[in-house]
Amino acid sequence: MAKHASNSIIKFADDTTVVALITNNDKTAYREEVRALEVWCQENNLSLNVNKTKEMIVGVRKQQREHPPIHINGTVVERVVSFKFLGIHITDNLKWSTNTVSVVKKAQQRLFNLRRLKKCGLAPKTITNFYRCTIESLLSGCITAWYGNCSAHNHKALQRVVRSAQRITGGKLPALQDTHTTRCHRKAKKIIKDINHPSHCLFTPLSSRRRGQYRCIKAGTERLKNSFYLKAIRLLNSHD
Template identity: 90%
Template sequence: MFKFADDTTVVGLITNNDETAYREEVRVLGVWCQENNLSLNVSKTKEMIVDFRKQEREHPPIHIEGTVVEKVESFKFLGVHITDKLNWSTHTDSVVKTAQQRLFNLRRLKKFGLSPKSLTNFYRCTIESILSGCITAWYGNCSAHNRKALQRVVRTAQRITGGKLPALQDTYTTRCHRKAKKIIKDNNHPSHCLFTPLSSRRRGQYRCIKAGTERLKNSFYLKAIRLLNSHH
């Protein structure tokens, strides 16, 4: 269970088609809300199932307070659009649309005579921050088409500001490396154990995680380990 302010998310890993623990967790959440005088808005509660098996299986609906929870193919979690296929087209389309709207403001500011430095600061604060939000979680598995659409926004902003702007690929690489270093220093981080140092003779090197799919190979943790090892 993940809680952020008034946003609560229950995540369950179902093995051998046994949904007992997952459904019990949902039931306990409903009971806890009732006992603590909290109103759980079932109409805004959604269920998303990620299942990559070749043979699709029908999943019985979840009920909260006698109401069926709606199943969805995607939902927005802390600003990131997650889909049941774990692809990022929905998220990148949303990000590009928002960024393009803010390019209009950047053009207006240039028309009003702002300096290139001020235009760049505006870009970094209002456009790059949108393009790179939670970038370590999703950029690694973006399609080539998605990346081109994102970088097209950067190139447009670069023409407007008249200065060199960092490519999103470079921003992604930098943030992956920085985030990995923070996790390694924090022994209490849930993912600290995924960064396993090799023998003392190979100081600064970390054990690579075996990846059976491209999705895992391109995920943050494997990317971060490759970056850490390449810096030594």
Template identity: 80%
Template sequence: MYPENPQRIDLDQTELINFIFSQIALACVLPGSSKLVALTKLQDLSMRFYREGSRSASAFFLLSILFWPEDPNDNRWKEASSAKNEKVLISAIDDLQRLCMLKTKPRKGRIVTHYREEVRALGVWCQENNLTLNVNKTKEMIVDFRKQQREHPPIHIDGTVVERVASFKFLGIHITDNLNWSTHTDSIVKKAQQRLFNLRRLKKFGLSPKALTNFYRGTIESILAGCITAWYGNCSALNRKALQRVVRSAQGIIGGKLPALQDTYTTRCYRKAIKIIKDIYHPSHCLFTPLSSRRRGQYRCIKAGTERLKNSFYLKAIRLLNSHH
């Protein structure tokens, strides 16, 4: 079932755990079997769990068994045991205790604990790979819509408190902790209005409406419609009016018809949905589930418990796809 020399075979961690457990079971049933592997070799094999940063409780349990001394008070063990083996044993015991605490905590507390554990693991990984996290550029934003909100203790990285913010600019989009898009729309409206000055100057220079339209699409519409599928659906009516006001101003300068921002949003949602459906490797491909063969081209709607989810891209895209058939 297992190779004679597992060190030469690249077993994954699950297979390696099963192999070591089978060796322990074989040693209990047939202590003199010729297929038994020496303890030192098992220790060498289990060191993979320590080096690769395993998160399996079974791996930590095996490390604690294999590196546990038969008699801790025996001076011969202290001499034979290296500092590295002691470090592996202590690390495995600490990880087992940490996993035990995670499993015994209430479910609501586990989410916060897992989040903090991921931050801690990221810091450890950076140290092991000679990387340094810039804590001054690292921000923390908490999105919590529970009725009974609780106090969240600050996150620490290398002993430094991570700054907590109410909004953060990510890939050109201003995201707030209440998922309100007023901050983002105010920012892009201000930026687009500055570009209108350039459009007016070009109009005075006598450029044709076609050239002005191309300038509008490249410098103004690109700002207003940047990542529009992610945020426009949950914009308030006031935000949409402010955005459309910029489009109307540009339309008055050019003297021709420009597409409304709502039409741009609808078109891009439909195109994006088609791309996701065609790409089976896209992470969101599984959200577009076709209905039975009798209703070809129709997709199953996602149940929405909130208006925020109802107005999100995925539900809007599914409604558009179903309306086109």
């Protein structure tokens, strides 16, 4: 549980991530949170691996202020411009080229196995199932979070993999844009039904005259217009 409302602590297996919102360049709450985590680990006989601990400052402003480094157990924590979080590459400028390049590279490697299966004479249905399990699952992993803000170049690179797989399988495969749309709509409906979801409050029903219609956060920038939330609102209002 975070000590400050502006901070969040995310735990997954043996990994712990501290996320902090820094306002007016005031990093007091953030530094206190890191210090509290360090003390808690010491009191509970847990050792923090500082060499594997990374710090990343996320921001889209052209001019960034200098931020003093964080220390854990007297050691400076390395500051990075990107890191892998739950399988997704996140960068400090909130762009997705690094993640896309990684996904495309892995997917192309798996296309080799798809070609080998075809040469072995496996049935088209079996080859397609292999594609869906090993390649499509990779291309669509957390797609609601990153696909909407990918560049046109990234979209083309991803779709080329799908077209290559389609030529190998010999059957029609769903385009990633269609997969993204379906996943966004499905996820939005789940969030609306779950009052405990952190994003539930972002979906506000409109007046009773427009039953089934919702509004979300203001689309002030192009990046926000392409976000999951605005995409979800458009889909909900068009389907319902």
